[in-house]
Amino acid sequence: MTNVHQVSVAEATGESPAVLRGPARHRTVGASTLQVFPFALSGNVFGWTADDAQTDAILDAYRGFGGNFVDTADSYSSGRSETMIGNWMRRRRNRADMIVATKVGKSADNPGLRARVLTRAVEASLTRLGTDCIDLLYLHIDDTTVEFEETLLAVDELIRKGKVRYFGGSDHTGNRLIEARVASAQLGVAPMVALQNHYNLVHRDEYEGDLAHVAYQQGLGVMPRFALASGFLTGKYRSRADVAQSDRRGEVARLLGRRGLRVLAALDSVAEEQSAKPGAIALAWLLTKQNVVAPVVSVRDAEQLADLEPAPLIRLTRHQVAVLDRASA
Template sequence: MEYRFLGGSGLKVPVLTLGTGTFGGNNEFFKAWGNAGVEEATRLVDISLEAGLTMFDSADIYSDGQAEEILGKAIAGRRDQVLISTKATFRWGDGQNEVGSSRFHLIRAVEGALKRLGTDYIDLFQLHGFDAQTPVEETLSALDDLVRAGKIRYIGASNFSGWHLMKSLAVSDRYGWARHVAHQAYYSLIGREYEWELMPLALDQKVGAVVWSPLGWAKLTGKIRRGQPLPETSRLQSQMSNDAGPQVDDEYLYRVVDALDEVGAEVGKSVPQVALNWLLQRPSVSTVIIGARNEEQLRSNLGAVGWNLTAEQVAKLDAASAVTPVYPYWHQRRFERNQPPV
């Protein structure tokens, strides 16, 4: 397993992280992802550690905290062997202050996560979304206090726009507070908007991408092709889950899958393995979060490392997945001299 620095920090992380969205499954949305209990989750952790995958990502809202609880039990007795990342910001409870990135909510969220995970520190704590109702200074001051208290070691953001992230970094720099070293962002061969602004920002500010849904909300599993029904076991069978994910034009999806099939045949790898390997070669990417309903899926996804696509194969996938960016990015790209080096 290859390890990379997480952004500009001194922390090294495996290039693949196991997501725990498939742990628990105690409501309709997350049940569509998976419903691994403690025994199955422990087996997935065992396999991950054997392969050198030592980082596990969760969030308080995953199955209403059940995913964190299951992860905590699955790593019991081997906390020193793993890196834990988790997230909070979205609503947790019915109270007026049980949502957002206020000092009140973040401290309560971290304390709750520590209890559910059965640990006294979190390696990477991320804001699950930007809270425009709370001053950035309040949020980052609270996170800095939690870092100084030893309850979290590194901080990151998730689903921020470029100005959200840059403003946060500037505030941290102004006051000498802990700085976001990671940005957990959606990025895939059928979702390349991350490249427009967030990637140049990440390279300039040394913020490592922690990629979520690298298979395009389960659309790049290799089971979706022209004229074929959806797989029987897939989150895409859930209307709620499908509607919540990024929407993709069918013909565009088929074009990308055709290219993945072609490259996969050249390298002897599956569609998802090729799609994951493509991401691992993209600038700014520190780690890619993989999900697994079961041992078979996990072992398959682990096959995405230990080899690399050629430059020609990357170019083929780039061309198949290329789209015209929105303004001002299409205009900026007309002036190659002014683009940041990649």
């Protein structure tokens, strides 16, 4: 099980809401030894909207306040994201201090999860990242054309060779996670320890049903992706004119309705009470949820990280969590 709490510190102690001082406590990813900062930095914009200099600045800022958990994929910018992260770690000589997660299964060069393809994809990722081991490997897709046994045996071989430490799912239903756990037990191979899924204040149903139940049963560490809903939950998009400035305007435009504005109003209210920014409150809300270890956050520049940095230290009260729950129901 993850060493996380479903209730806030403020609720447990009866103290008034506040931002704690000092460094954020790291959290354990499922049944692993990985100790990670309570939000992961996504590399999905590296090589896309962030060039080399911007990428270095973002990574430096994240590392500067104690961040150690970088999340990428072999399909992000056709592998360039992995290369840029690898180059940064080499220049900073900090690979030993970082937890690196990447995903395979969606790249044009190595699509799918057949054993030989998966192995080839991991070898390519290791080369681009400039490392001899991936800390957390995600299966980026649920490849139903391949028997779980083939994929699980291939991952286990990589783990036994020391090329991967732990692995998890990224696009699996609750039933498929159960199938994978049963197959792992029958084969005597390493089970998944983590789940990355779409989960945030305006996208709750997909996770909060079967997936949440299975994650709890299996003790999976949950890393919500799109934790800020493409920036919507930071409060930067409140009108059609604002949305027009977004690189993801199609996704954000769909959120700019009655429910979305209600969620923003709730975030504004709690943010004022906490003397924090709406985006930090959105992350703090996720961190109150059972099994959630580290929401995955994407930023376009280093300055945006400053607003999010306090998130792991914010103690939401029971009332504040309820306000956000009701607004986003």
